[in-house]
Amino acid sequence: xTATPTINSDSASxxxxxxxxxxxxxxxxxxxxxxxxxxxxxxxxxYRSSVLRHPTKDLHHADPEGIELWTPCFGxxxxxxxxxxxxxxxxxxxxxxxxxxxxxxxxxxxxPVRRQLVEIWQANAGGRYIHKRDQHPSPIDPNFTGVGRCLxxxxxxxxxxxxxxxxxxWKNHHNAWRPAHIHFSLFGTEFTQRMITQMYFxxxxxxxxxxxYQSITDQxxxxxxxxxxxxxVTTHEWATGYRWDIVLTGSSRTPxxxxxxx
Amino acid sequence: MSxxxxxxxxxxxxxxxxxxxxxxxxxELVPPGSPGAIQFHGIVTDGEGNPVPDALxxxxxxxxxxxxxxxxxSLRRDGWTFTGWGRAATDDAGHYSFSTVLPGSSTTGSAPFxxxxxxxxxxxxxxxTRAYPPGDQLANDPLLNSLPAHRRxxxxxxQDATGLRFDIKLQAGDDETVFLxxxxxxx
Numbered sequence: 001x002t003a004t005p006t007i008n009s010d011s012a013s014x015x016x017x018x019x020x021x022x023x024x025x026x027x028x029x030x031x032x033x034x035x036x037x038x039x040x041x042x043x044x045x046x047y048r049s050s051v052l053r054h055p056t057k058d059l060h061h062a063d064p065e066g067i068e069l070w071t072p073c074f075g076x077x078x079x080x081x082x083x084x085x086x087x088x089x090x091x092x093x094x095x096x097x098x099x100x101x102x103x104x105x106x107x108x109x110x111x112p113v114r115r116q117l118v119e120i121w122q123a124n125a126g127g128r129y130i131h132k133r134d135q136h137p138s139p140i141d142p143n144f145t146g147v148g149r150c151l152x153x154x155x156x157x158x159x160x161x162x163x164x165x166x167x168x169x170w171k172n173h174h175n176a177w178r179p180a181h182i183h184f185s186l187f188g189t190e191f192t193q194r195m196i197t198q199m200y201f202x203x204x205x206x207x208x209x210x211x212x213y214q215s216i217t218d219q220x221x222x223x224x225x226x227x228x229x230x231x232x233v234t235t236h237e238w239a240t241g242y243r244w245d246i247v248l249t250g251s252s253r254t255p256x257x258x259x260x261x262x
Numbered sequence: 263m264s265x266x267x268x269x270x271x272x273x274x275x276x277x278x279x280x281x282x283x284x285x286x287x288x289x290e291l292v293p294p295g296s297p298g299a300i301q302f303h304g305i306v307t308d309g310e311g312n313p314v315p316d317a318l319x320x321x322x323x324x325x326x327x328x329x330x331x332x333x334x335x336s337l338r339r340d341g342w343t344f345t346g347w348g349r350a351a352t353d354d355a356g357h358y359s360f361s362t363v364l365p366g367s368s369t370t371g372s373a374p375f376x377x378x379x380x381x382x383x384x385x386x387x388x389x390x391t392r393a394y395p396p397g398d399q400l401a402n403d404p405l406l407n408s409l410p411a412h413r414r415x416x417x418x419x420x421q422d423a424t425g426l427r428f429d430i431k432l433q434a435g436d437d438e439t440v441f442l443x444x445x446x447x448x449x
Contacts, residue, residue: 037449038268038269038271038448038449039269039271039272039387039447039448039449040271040272040273040274040386040387041386042385042386042387044386047274047384047386049383049384050274050384050385050386051309051384052308052309052310052312052384052432052433053308053309053314053382053383053384053385053432053433054385054386054432054433055389055432055433055438055439055441056309056433056435056438057413057438057440057441059389059441059442059443059447060405060408060409060440060441060442060443061408061442061443061444061445062390062392062405062442062443062444063404063405063444063445064444064445065368065372066324066330066367066368066372066374066375067322067323067324067330067346067365067368067375067377068377068444070330070332071322072322072331072336072345072346072347073331073332073333073334073345074334074336074337075334075335076334077334077335077337077338078334078335078336078337078338079337106267108266108267108269108446109266109267110267117337119282119283120282121278121279121281121282121283123278129278129281130281131277131278131280131281133277133278133280134277134278145281146282147281147282149337183273183275183276183279183282185283191322191377191379192390192444192446192447193446194320194379194388194390195269195270195272195387195388196272196273196274196275196381196388197270197271197272197273198273198274198276212273212274212276212386213273215273215386216271221268221271222271224268224270224271225270225271225273246270247267247268247269247270248269248270249269249444249446249447249448250266250269250445250446251446252444252445252446
């Protein structure tokens with residue numbers, strides 16, 4: 001072997017090839033098992049930080065009761081409509097590719113999640129977060145914080161204007177890079193539907209190499225995190241558009257309960 | 263029942279939520295020190311017993327009378343409105359803390375609990391658990407009774423000088439906190 005790259009003292013020792021082999025081994029075992037998975041595994045060693053942070057016992061089944069069947073209410077008091085535009089939070093316009101990300105949020109029965117809070121956060125166009133623990137040598141954009149909020153409309157639609165985030169390096173293993181993504185925090189019509197996830201962009205060359213994305217072992221399930229380019233969302237001489245629809249887990253409340261709210 | 267749609271997968275909250283998700287007074291469901299206020303707090307630890315300094319917890323609970331909160335305003339706290347929901351990040355010692363009230367029972371005879379959701383770097387999907395205040399009704403609680411005695415203890419908060427202490431052990435063999443799945447959830 002020649003030309004071993006210099007490994008910084010803060011880099012993990014594994015190489016991408018080692019991590020990629022682990023990812024492939026887990027995925028082939030999954031494919032042989034024939035049992036469909038739809039969510040990430042909690043125990044997924046290629047993502048090194050998960051090793052000591054996943055429960056070792058199976059999740060315990062609970063029939064939701066009381067507070068679990070309800071969800072916090074957010075309203076105009078909580079979120080200003082301009083918070084959905086991440087490009088107007090500072091004196092100037094941020095650097096990067098202006099995009100609109102929009103979609104519809106439904107529960108597992110296909111019912112729209114109405115007037116509910118959606119929070120997003122992301123890196124800037126250079127892949128840099130405004131966070132003291134992100135110190136990689138890519139510039140902070142003084143015109144971009146990367147945090148937005150909105151409420152869904154009466155049909156469950158959300159819409160953000162932002163900048164396409166860049167990929168960024170992390171320290172899971174040597175030369176590890178995350179595919180570009182936007183973090184989404186979502187509430188449903190009952191608290192059992194609460195979830196946080198990441199939206200990715202179509203065709204990212206880093207998908208196969210990324211242990212967080214690959215912790216979802218099923219390709220169909222992984223595809224559910226990837227937005228679609230939508231020219232009908234793209235606006236003339238202003239922004240390109242992406243659509244990403246979200247399905248939360250099934251709710252236990254009946255449609256009668258739902259109707260009673262209105 | 264209609265065929266369920268398949269849910270969008272979760273992903274880890276990652277390391278960089280700190281400038282995005284916490285907000286002013288996010289951990290104060292009621293102002294600290296107000297009448298009836300308790301501290302609901304504890305330490306989050308990993309599989310080696312080390313504190314987890316980059317976890318984010320949310321609680322959602324009934325009010326002191328067992329009422330389900332329906333007021334808006336969690337993100338812009340006015341100090342008077344009980345919205346039932348709050349958020350707290352752990353500190354460098356893995357400690358989290360909320361100021362809230364003891365939840366009342368929502369259904370006659372059932373044991374009240376605080377619903378707790380855990381997010382963390384290294385945790386690929388959120389975890390749900392219940393924190394039960396100690397009390398006589400616990401003996402009849404269906405969920406607690408479905409657990410072996412040593413596991414049941416992990417869901418029962420302990421009284422301390424300021425309120426309730428509820429430690430969360432993400433990975434600890436038999437002492438590991440019981441985490442929950444609900445009917446709509448799939449692996």
